[in-house]
Amino acid sequence: MAEKAETSGQREKENESKKSGPPPVAKAYLLLYNGLLTAGWFVVLYRTVLYSIDHAPSWRSDGIPTSVPGLYDDLRLPLRVFQTAACLEVVHVAVGIVRSALFTTFIQVFSRIFMLWGIVEGVAGTAYSPGLLLVAIAWSATEVIRYSFYFFALIDAIPYPIKWLRYTTFYILYPTGVTGELMLSFAALPVLKASHQWSTSLPNPYNLSFSFYYFLMFFMALYIPLFPQLYGHMISQRKKVIGGGAKSKQE
Amino acid sequence: KNPITHAQRAGHTTRKLWRGVCVYGVQCCRGGAEENEVANPRFEEQQTNLQPGREVCGLLGGQLCPERQQFKISRDKKARPVKDGDSLQSLGISDGGVIYLKDLGPQVGWSTVFLAEYAGPLAVYLLFYPRPALVYGTSRAGTDIAVHVAMVCWTLHYAKRLLETLFVHRFSHATMPLRNLFKNCSYYWGFTAFVSYYINHPLYTPPGLGSVQLFAGLALFLVCEYGNFSIHIALRDLRPPGTKERKIPMPTSNPMTKLFHFVSCPNYTYEVGAWLGFSLMTQCLPALLFAVAGFLQMAQWARGKHRNYRRDFPSYPQGRTAIVPFVI
Numbered sequence A: 001m002a003e004k005a006e007t008s009g010q011r012e013k014e015n016e017s018k019k020s021g022p023p024p025v026a027k028a029y030l031l032l033y034n035g036l037l038t039a040g041w042f043v044v045l046y047r048t049v050l051y052s053i054d055h056a057p058s059w060r061s062d063g064i065p066t067s068v069p070g071l072y073d074d075l076r077l078p079l080r081v082f083q084t085a086a087c088l089e090v091v092h093v094a095v096g097i098v099r100s101a102l103f104t105t106f107i108q109v110f111s112r113i114f115m116l117w118g119i120v121e122g123v124a125g126t127a128y129s130p131g132l133l134l135v136a137i138a139w140s141a142t143e144v145i146r147y148s149f150y151f152f153a154l155i156d157a158i159p160y161p162i163k164w165l166r167y168t169t170f171y172i173l174y175p176t177g178v179t180g181e182l183m184l185s186f187a188a189l190p191v192l193k194a195s196h197q198w199s200t201s202l203p204n205p206y207n208l209s210f211s212f213y214y215f216l217m218f219f220m221a222l223y224i225p226l227f228p229q230l231y232g233h234m235i236s237q238r239k240k241v242i243g244g245g246a247k248s249k250q251e
Numbered sequence B: 001k002n003p004i005t006h007a008q009r010a011g012h013t014t015r016k017l018w019r020g021v022c023v024y025g026v027q028c029c030r031g032g033a034e035e036n037e038v039a040n041p042r043f044e045e046q047q048t049n050l051q052p053g054r055e056v057c058g059l060l061g062g063q064l065c066p067e068r069q070q071f072k073i074s075r076d077k078k079a080r081p082v083k084d085g086d087s088l089q090s091l092g093i094s095d096g097g098v099i100y101l102k103d104l105g106p107q108v109g110w111s112t113v114f115l116a117e118y119a120g121p122l123a124v125y126l127l128f129y130p131r132p133a134l135v136y137g138t139s140r141a142g143t144d145i146a147v148h149v150a151m152v153c154w155t156l157h158y159a160k161r162l163l164e165t166l167f168v169h170r171f172s173h174a175t176m177p178l179r180n181l182f183k184n185c186s187y188y189w190g191f192t193a194f195v196s197y198y199i200n201h202p203l204y205t206p207p208g209l210g211s212v213q214l215f216a217g218l219a220l221f222l223v224c225e226y227g228n229f230s231i232h233i234a235l236r237d238l239r240p241p242g243t244k245e246r247k248i249p250m251p252t253s254n255p256m257t258k259l260f261h262f263v264s265c266p267n268y269t270y271e272v273g274a275w276l277g278f279s280l281m282t283q284c285l286p287a288l289l290f291a292v293a294g295f296l297q298m299a300q301w302a303r304g305k306h307r308n309y310r311r312d313f314p315s316y317p318q319g320r321t322a323i324v325p326f327v328i
Helices: A002-011 A024-062 A071-085 A087-095 A102-120 A131-154 A160-168 A170-195 A212-241 B003-009 B054-059 B110-128 B145-167 B178-199 B210-238 B255-261 B266-282 B285-312
Strands: B027-031 B069-072 B098-103 B107-109 B175-177
Touching: A024 A071, A024 A131, A071 A087, A071 A102, A071 A131, A087 A102, A102 A131, A102 A170, A131 A160, A131 A170, A160 A170, A160 A212, A170 A212, B107 B110, B107 B178, B110 B145, B110 B175, B110 B178, B145 B178, B145 B210, B145 B266, B175 B178, B178 B285, B210 B255, B210 B266, B255 B266, B266 B285
Parallel strands: B027 B098
Antiparallel strands: B069 B098, B107 B175
């Protein structure tokens, strides 16, 4: 039974799914990891929802918020801990206990870390942008579902609702997250232009100049080609996993 | 009503099939990006000598030209594709067996590839060399000798690549996927602009250790370029012309090939060495980043080749690593 699951697990092309392949110690560790991260992101989600409930009345009367004071204070600790912990996922793939594409995993983790530490933490004032609210909802909801999915995948017992959520909520959450990230980046731009933060100019012994301001603009531009590709990839993954009907080979 | 017999009567060989006529007992799976559709043709007659290729491809509507076809007997990404000349029988595919066909996508010929990938960096680098005012504004700064040496080295490297592609290399495949061309060109042209912009900049800072550093870097670059060339020649001589034969690469009379004792892909080792030399010589961080990026890609290729060698040749020498002696 375990063998069959393993072979069909190996056939599964989806990048992010963890197989029942890893040795027992690694498996126990991954169960712990995924469990902890599900809980951690749930905290983020919970606090974001509370914040929204608290502020909903003022949004209803004053319109769409142009600022979200206090939200980042609520989220700062769990966000920093649990998003940074995701760096381990690159190690998991590199070491081999998780079967996934190293490059893709790296890019995904890197973009989150860049957003959190480079923009929100790194550039003063961005944390007040309403983009933070969108990002908090999108990231936390996605991660709660994703990590719990991995958890159940490790024990070969994925409840269909979790699977459905994983392959359906992205339709809304992914564009939401992207919008939030672009809003945060956009909020950072004027600050960077004025302060030249993290930038260096010629001449210098390394013969390299760097403008974080222009880099951020380039980064934002990358969303144009990358978003449709990644979104399309999720759609095709969904067709394979859910569209195939009840008795899918990959289960 | 047997179509095979009909073909024979019409003067065709039994290897030619029409659309819809299939090989008895062989289940063909259409592999595209998804590789999960199964074509279920009706079977007519057993053809154990049949070679995968046009014939089997024809079962699925015959849309794919030979260059786009890749056949495998396993869906494992790392499994070897079927070679030209393999018959179904030699592959161990019998009645009810399965063969996978993958569409490699639109292909582009090698001459197009090398022109774009190698002539591009040559041209792009030289665009910055004269310090165009459009890029740098007007400047009366002097030009350090390192800048001229760098230009010569860069030109030498890509001229060598072009000439090797024309006269030295023998390719296993006649084409590569079109999508790769765009990706590769962005990489080469982009990095070239990145490196060239800074080296040719009026505010360029020459190497801190002066001539010593310049000569050391240059020496490393030249030695490694020669080493890379030596390996290419050695690899070319391994394979008899017109064949796709593969042999274990071994050192030749050229001392640069001694690196084969330590690594499977010394051409990549030398290439990384050359770019490290270039970076040292110019003391340019963008050049170093280019060397690192190249190393990461070539290490991946080297590991794949190393794996293939060890799989295909039981007597493959044990002590070799893929690209860095003793390390990886």
